[in-house]
Amino acid sequence: MQEESYPESRMKQNYDVIIIGGGAAGLMCAIQAGRRGRSVVVLEGSHRVGRKILISGGGRCNFTNKQVTPQDYVSGNPHFCKSALAQYTPEHFIAWVEEHHIDYYEKQHGQLFCRDSARDIIQLLQQECQLASVDIVTDVNVQNIIAKDSGYQLMADEQTMSCQSLVIATGGLSFPQIGATPFGYDIAKQFGLRIIPTTAALDGFQLDDELLVETATLKGVSLPVSITTNGHTCSEDLLFTHMGLSGPAALQASLYWQAGTAITIDCLPDQPAWDWFMEMKEHRGRALLKNLLSMLWPQRFAAWFCQYHQWSELSLNQISHHDLKNYAKQIHQWNITPTATVGYKKAEVTRGGVDTNELSSKTMEAKCAPGLYFIGEVVDVTGRLGGYNFQWAWSSGYVAGQVV
C-alpha cells in the first residue's frame, strides 16, 4: 500500500464537531461522526496525524489484541471501560483491517501486528476520513477554549472557530519528542474535571547506582521471568539495559508498580528450583552450581547471579540442603526496589488522566460540561502491553463518534 498525504483542509469557522488531536482516538471519532453526516475537523498540533501509530509496535503497530477484557486495563474505576469496549470490539477493528486488505499476523498472546508497516493503519484511517469528508488541519495551535450557550468556541492559529461538540483526543505525556502535550489535562482542569495523577508507564525500571554498576555486565542479557508487583504478576522476558530493567516483563510490571515499593522477580518461573536442584544432584552432583544454572539461564546471568548472591563456589554435592533451600528461594524471590520507572521519553503510555467519574462511560461526554468529550489515552484508562491501548483508543473514539 502506498502512503498518501492527506489533502490539507482550509479551516472553516463553524463545525458540528471539532476534534483536537489527530491520533488513533481522534481519527476514529472523526470517521464515525463524519459518517453520520456531521461536519468534522481534526486539529492536530504536530506536522502530521498518527505519529504514534507510525512508531508503534516497532513500526508494525500492534493495533489490537484478539482477547480484550476490562481486566487488561488499569483505571480508578475498573468498570468504566466496559461499555466502550463492548460497543466497539477487536473483531470490529480486525474486520476493518481485512476490508482494507491489510496483511497482519499474530505475534504472541493474541497480539495483532501489521505484516508490512504501521503506515497501513494510518492510510486506512486517512482513507476513511476522506470518505467521511473529515477536514484535517496540521500544525495548529489551539488556544482559549470557552463554553458558549450551545457549544464551544476556540482560537486556532488566530482564527475563531466554533462547534457544537468539542472532543479532546490529545493523548498522554509519553513521547514528548513527537508531540505529546499536557493540553488535554489542562482543558479538563479548566472545565473543572478532576485528574488522576499521571505517571509514565510501560517503560521499565531504573535501578539505584549501586545495582546499576553491579548489573553493568548484564547489559543486553534477556531471560524469561515473572515479575510480581502490587498484586500483579507479569510473565515474559526481562532485558537488562544501561538504565536498568526493560523487556516486556519489566514494561508490563511498570504499569502496576507503585513508587517506593519492591518488585519480586522469579528468575525460574516455569519450574521449582528446589526440585531441579534435587534432580541435578542425582546425575550432575559434581558440577559447579553456576555451570548447572547456565543450562537454564544465559551463561552471563548464571555466573552473575551466583556471584551477586555470594553463593559458594562449591559443587552441588558439597552445598548443604539448608543453603540450597535458600538459593531456591532467592531464585524465585529476587526483590529489587527500583528508583523510578524509566520516564515519559521512553514510556509507551501515561497512567492516570481525566478521572472516569467525570465522564459518561457510554459516550465519553463530560458530566459537568455538555458537548465536551475526552477520548483515548488522556482518560484514566491504561492498557497492558499488547495492543490494548490502541483498542481503547478505537473503542472510546468510536462511542464518542456516535453521539458528537
Ligand SMILES: Cc1cc2nc3c(=O)[nH]c(=O)nc-3n(C[C@H](O)[C@H](O)[C@H](O)COP(=O)(O)OP(=O)(O)OC[C@H]3O[C@@H](n4cnc5c(N)ncnc54)[C@H](O)[C@@H]3O)c2cc1C
Ligand atoms: C513507542 C510507542 C509504541 C507503542 N506501541 C503500541 C502498540 O504497538 N500497541 C498499542 O496498543 N499501543 C501502543 N502504544 C500506545 C499507543 O500509541 C497510545 O496509547 C495511543 O496512540 C493513544 O491514542 P490517542 O489518540 O489517545 O493519543 P495519541 O496517539 O498520542 O494522539 C494524540 C494526538 O494529539 C496531538 N496533540 C497533542 N497535544 C496537542 C495540542 N495541544 N493540539 C493539537 N494536537 C495535539 C498529538 O500530536 C497526537 O497526534 C505505543 C506508544 C508508544 C509511545
